[in-house]
Amino acid sequence: MxxxxxxxxxxxxxxxxxxxxxxxxxxxxxxxxxxxxxxxxxxxxxxxxxxxxxxxxxxxxxxxxxxxxxxxxxxxxxxxxxxxxxxxxxxxxxxxxxxxxxxxxxxxxxxxxxxxxxxxxxxxxTDLAIELLYLVEAKSAAMEASRSLNLRLQGAMLAAEEQAYTDTLTGLKNRRAMDHVLGHLILTNSAFALMHLDLDFFKSVNDRLGHAAGDYVLQQAARIMLEETRSADTVARVGGDEFVIIFKGLTQEGTLASIADRLIARLNEPMMFQTQPCSISASIGTALSTQLQVLKAADILHAADLALYQAKRDGRSCHRLYSTLTNVQS
Structure with missing residues (x-):
């Protein structure tokens, strides 16, 4: 050598x-x-x-x-x-x-x-570059682990928040979500309509065919409501067989009546559960944010309830507007 x-x-x-x-x-x-x-x-x-x-x-x-x-x-x-x-x-x-x-x-x-x-x-x-590379790799690994953890935590928070605002049976928004949307619309002085829908004869389905059939009917009803509304609308299940639909920016009574008629027609169609027909109907009451001088969440919900009760008194399976009630026309 x-x-x-x-x-x-x-x-x-x-x-x-x-x-x-x-x-x-x-x-x-x-x-x-x-x-x-x-x-x-x-x-x-x-x-x-x-x-x-x-x-x-x-x-x-x-x-x-x-x-x-x-x-x-x-x-x-x-x-x-x-x-x-x-x-x-x-x-x-x-x-x-x-x-x-x-x-x-x-x-x-x-x-x-x-x-x-x-x-x-x-x-x-013996090159100090090796130590630097190890430090960089360790820092990169730590940052990636931190980023991954943050993403998981963020995902968990979003999932928890979504779960907190979602009705687990139907996948619709729940009452808490409805309250949040309603409060935001009132705070921003936005025009909207609130439709309160109640399923008629739902209890008889539960009593005759059991809770599984009742759950199926609720899920099918939720699907129909989503199909008949816009993506910007809020469809919420607020009780056992009670639903609220909030239409942002929609206050035309004729349009709302047409939507209600379509909902009633589709919900009147029998739903088959394990070869058994489940027959229900729907009563609907609607109130407009423009009908109240001082807009409060409790007041517009009460107005929609009054219209709903009038629909039930008029034979169910129909829609009534709060504006047509006697106390509004005065």
Whole structure:
């Protein structure tokens, strides 16, 4: 083994980003990590100043000037893309007239690790870069774990909030959600209609066919209400067989009457549960936010209730508007 080979092996172990440069500036040996940065360009045989551009000191433009920089820090970068910046140190070899130039990434190490897929095996075991990489990896792992935990917590909070506002049997909004929507509409002085719907003869289905049949009817009724309303509307189950529908921005009595008629017609159709017909109907009362001088949630709910009770007194399976009641016409 020649002295040059022995030196190259030693340098490969201690500083795998070294270059052995002869007195003419030609690269004779290159560390494995440094060569990994340019896999398509064999560094051996290339001129050092042809591969690298000296940034500082700018006065170094020739090989003799480079060789005179013993112990001085060099700032350089590749001439081709990606133009990774490097730091270097020149150690002249007296016998050959050449030099050992050891390179490092400096503060650009994180970018280099990302761009060239470097690992700890590409650095000397005593290189502080290894410690930095471990710290970065540990920080990244901790941040990813924290992000994952935050996402899970956020998901759990959203799920809990959604569950708190959802009727578990029908998937509709519940009374709490209705109160929230109603309060927001009143606070923002928005025009809306509130429709109170009650299922007629629902108790007889429960008594005759059992609670499973009753649950099925409630679920089918909920589906029909969702199909006959807009996505912006709020459909809520507020009691056993009672529902409230809030129509934001809709106050035309004719349109609301048409919606109520469609709901009644569809809910009048028998629902088959395990070959058994379940027959119900619906009574509906509707009140408009524009009908009340001072709009309060309790008052508009009461107005819709009055209209609903009038529908039941009039024979059920019908719709009544609060505006048609005697106490409103006065």
């Amino acid at each position: 020649t002295d040059t080979q022995e030196l190259a092996g030693l340098l490969e172990t201690l500083c795998p980003m070294f270059l052995l440069v002869d007195q003419k500036g030609c690269i004779g040996q290159a560390g494995s990590t440094l060569q990994k940065l340019r896999p398509e360009l064999p560094l051996v045989g290339q001129g050092f100043l042809d591969v690298f551009e000296l940034i500082r000191p700018r006065t170094v433009t020739t090989v003799p000037a480079l060789m005179s920089m013993a112990g001085a820090k060099l700032h350089l970068k590749f001439r081709d893309e990606p133009r990774t910046t490097l730091k270097g140190l020149v150690a002249p070899l007296q016998q050959s007239g050449g030099a050992v130039i050891n390179l490092s990434f400096g503060i650009s190490i994180l970018d280099a690790v990302r761009d060239y897929a470097l690992t700890s095996a590409d650095f000397s075991g």
